[in-house]
Amino acid sequence: MSEIGHNARRLIRDIAHARAGDKGNTSNISVWANDPADFALLKAALTPERIKRTFPALIKGRVTRYELEHLSGLNFVLEEALEGGVNRSLNLDSHGKSFSYLILGLPIEEH
Amino acid sequence: MAAPARPYRIGTGAGFSSDRLGPALDLVRDGRLDCLVLECLGERTVAFAHRDKRADPAKGYNAHLEKRLKQLLPLCRAKGTRIITNMGAANPRAAALKTVEIARALGLTGLKVACIEGDDVSAIVPMSTPLYDEPGTLADVGLQLVGMNAYLGADAVLPALEAGADVVIGGRLADPSMFLAPLMHHFGWRADDAALAGAGTLVGHLMECGMQVTGGYFADPGVKEVDRLADCGFPIAEVAADGTAVITKLEAAGGCVTPATVKEQLLYEVHDPARYLTPDVTADFSRVRVEEIARDRVRVSQASGRERPASLKVTVGFDDGWHGEAGVSYAGPGAQGRGELAARIIEERIRKAHAVAADLRVDVIGASSLFATAGLKAQAAQDVRVHAAMRSRNREDIETLLWEVESLLCCGPAGGGGYRGAITPCVMTKSVLVPREKVRPTLEVMIA
Numbered sequence: 001m002s003e004i005g006h007n008a009r010r011l012i013r014d015i016a017h018a019r020a021g022d023k024g025n026t027s028n029i030s031v032w033a034n035d036p037a038d039f040a041l042l043k044a045a046l047t048p049e050r051i052k053r054t055f056p057a058l059i060k061g062r063v064t065r066y067e068l069e070h071l072s073g074l075n076f077v078l079e080e081a082l083e084g085g086v087n088r089s090l091n092l093d094s095h096g097k098s099f100s101y102l103i104l105g106l107p108i109e110e111h
Numbered sequence: 112m113a114a115p116a117r118p119y120r121i122g123t124g125a126g127f128s129s130d131r132l133g134p135a136l137d138l139v140r141d142g143r144l145d146c147l148v149l150e151c152l153g154e155r156t157v158a159f160a161h162r163d164k165r166a167d168p169a170k171g172y173n174a175h176l177e178k179r180l181k182q183l184l185p186l187c188r189a190k191g192t193r194i195i196t197n198m199g200a201a202n203p204r205a206a207a208l209k210t211v212e213i214a215r216a217l218g219l220t221g222l223k224v225a226c227i228e229g230d231d232v233s234a235i236v237p238m239s240t241p242l243y244d245e246p247g248t249l250a251d252v253g254l255q256l257v258g259m260n261a262y263l264g265a266d267a268v269l270p271a272l273e274a275g276a277d278v279v280i281g282g283r284l285a286d287p288s289m290f291l292a293p294l295m296h297h298f299g300w301r302a303d304d305a306a307l308a309g310a311g312t313l314v315g316h317l318m319e320c321g322m323q324v325t326g327g328y329f330a331d332p333g334v335k336e337v338d339r340l341a342d343c344g345f346p347i348a349e350v351a352a353d354g355t356a357v358i359t360k361l362e363a364a365g366g367c368v369t370p371a372t373v374k375e376q377l378l379y380e381v382h383d384p385a386r387y388l389t390p391d392v393t394a395d396f397s398r399v400r401v402e403e404i405a406r407d408r409v410r411v412s413q414a415s416g417r418e419r420p421a422s423l424k425v426t427v428g429f430d431d432g433w434h435g436e437a438g439v440s441y442a443g444p445g446a447q448g449r450g451e452l453a454a455r456i457i458e459e460r461i462r463k464a465h466a467v468a469a470d471l472r473v474d475v476i477g478a479s480s481l482f483a484t485a486g487l488k489a490q491a492a493q494d495v496r497v498h499a500a501m502r503s504r505n506r507e508d509i510e511t512l513l514w515e516v517e518s519l520l521c522c523g524p525a526g527g528g529g530y531r532g533a534i535t536p537c538v539m540t541k542s543v544l545v546p547r548e549k550v551r552p553t554l555e556v557m558i559a
Binding site for chain 2: 055058064066068071073090092099
């Protein structure tokens with residue numbers, strides 16, 4: 001098997017940790033490589049386009065990615081992604097606190 | 112050369128309205144703190160506090176204030192630790208009066224309690240004010256106003272510190288400002304020094320959620336281990352005169368302070384790391400350095416800042432009807448299928464039999480709930496809970512939902528049990544901006 005095949009079984013959670021927060025209907029999820037050596041892989045795996053494309057029904061707005069290269073961190077800002085936010089959402093988790101695991105649950109290789 | 116001044120030691124005594132008390136007492140007892148900050152407000156917390164005040168003019172402050180201060184005040188006085196808190200919520204005056212009453216009952220004569228008001232801007236913000244980052248005005252929201260509070264900055268807290276207050280109580284004091292203010296006061300940082308304001312704001316930002324920087328909200332067994340999370344300690348910041356800080360905890364407390372816990376908190380609820388707006392500064396966290404200098408000791412430096420925003424953000428709360436939720440559970444072979452059938456029945460009954468059009472959502476917890484909209488779903492889950500949620504301005508709609516879900520016990524799929532249902536009032540919050548010169552914080556010092 002190629003390394004691609006090997007990576008296909010690995011999740012973002014195997015190389016990174018993350019935390020989600022909310023402001024209104026906007027979610028932000030910071031994702032940090034456990035090992036700086038994996039930051040390039042993390043950056044290649046988690047493009048804003050991929051995240052927007054993977055959860056089209058959830059993320060209605062723009063996805064912006066900020067990079068903190070020296071800390072091996074990425075910060076994703078997902079607009080209109082909290083089903084109306086804490087004011088409106090009927091999701092049990094109306095703050096989207098659990099959404100860090102939406103990202104961590106993704107396979108490193110998309111296909 | 113003179114020895115460098117010793118670091119200023121700030122502890123967090125609460126990171127949200129219902130945070131634990133025990134670890135706060137531990138910090139004051141053993142942490143050699145100069146200052147303890149209790150951050151107890153969220154946007155919606157203030158709105159609910161306004162509702163409490165409307166029901167009883169002597170209420171509207173944090174529900175745990177009395178229990179907390181009865182234990183904290185004597186300890187803090189013995190240790191010379193100052194308290195800064197926004198537990199005043201919608202009624203700082205009532206909170207300060209209660210604090211004086213507690214101090215007197217405990218014999219803490221002479222305790223100085225500072226009450227900061229002026230964050231309630233309902234008298235100066237007209238309903239014609241445009242909403243922040245969405246179209247329309249406050250009037251267009253079309254709901255009953257509950258209250259509006261401007262985020263006050265360090266400049267509102269400083270006069271209380273200059274007056275020598277032992278306890279500073281306000282309402283909507285901005286979270287990081289409660290940490291920045293004592294640093295400005297202690298080190299004599301100038302109000303127009305944006306770089307130091309950025310550094311102090313970083314300290315506040317890392318500390319304001321309490322245990323979220325000492326191992327709380329972090330553990331993931333097998334991947335991210337946290338030692339003795341059940342006994343997790345609140346954080347301590349040891350801040351130097353140049354604004355650099357070491358984040359740590361009591362050695363005896365559970366939890367951990369690592370670069371990973373600090374980094375996760377660094378960007379918590381932050382969008383652009385180079386532009387974090389507070390009443391005090393446009394803080395820049397984009398070049399922050401995070402270094403582990405010893406076990407459970409992480410040094411942070413290189414935070415910066417630019418000019419503070421010209422306007423203050425105001426949170427406006429409105430009454431917004433009712434929220435109801437109800438559930439019933441299924442387990443064993445075919446549980447997911449039975450739960451999904453129950454979910455379809457609830458939706459059909461609400462829409463067709465009752466013609467209720469209010470927002471309704473039915474999840475099958477165990478198969479698909481938090482990630483339902485994201486499109487994730489389990490197969491053949493064997494222990495599920497059907498969870499129905501509704502929001503409506505008509506309470507009867509919600510009562511209908513609860514009745515329908517309970518009726519599934521006899522009228523629904525096989526083996527359903529464990530019905531529970533609850534109705535709670537809802538608030539809607541909006542944000543507007545107000546020119547800062549229109550907001551006039553006031554100070555009153557009360558002596559116990």
